[in-house]
Amino acid sequence: MPSVTFNKNKPHLASLSLEISTEENLMFKLLEKGLPVASSCKGDGVCGKCRITVLEGLENISSETTIEITLKTKNKLKDNERISCQLKVKGAIKIDTNYW
Numbered sequence: 001m002p003s004v005t006f007n008k009n010k011p012h013l014a015s016l017s018l019e020i021s022t023e024e025n026l027m028f029k030l031l032e033k034g035l036p037v038a039s040s041c042k043g044d045g046v047c048g049k050c051r052i053t054v055l056e057g058l059e060n061i062s063s064e065t066t067i068e069i070t071l072k073t074k075n076k077l078k079d080n081e082r083i084s085c086q087l088k089v090k091g092a093i094k095i096d097t098n099y100w
């Protein structure tokens with residue numbers, strides 16, 4: 001099963017990890033596990049606030065949808081910044097945000 005780990009340089013995240021099925025939505029899984037995810041559209045793919053930075057495993061995340069490409073362009077996001085409400089995970093990834 002795919003796994004999610006977090007920035008090891010942040011002590012409160014260092015020992016945290018979770019497993020996620022390939023059918024689950026990353027943002028909702030993070031919320032289910034008690035990690036805050038910024039959002040004002042509740043996962044409708046409108047606000048772009050749920051962005052995460054992928055530290056490792058970018059190749060293990062679903063391809064960018066039209067919605068995500070639009071949001072990334074509008075918000076001038078880097079290649080390794082992804083819109084978590086639009087993502088499914090296919091393998092091991094390591095992620096972070098600027099507010100965790």
Ligand code: FES
Nearest residue numbers: 043047048050085
């Ligand atoms: S929660 Fe608004 S775009 Fe993801």
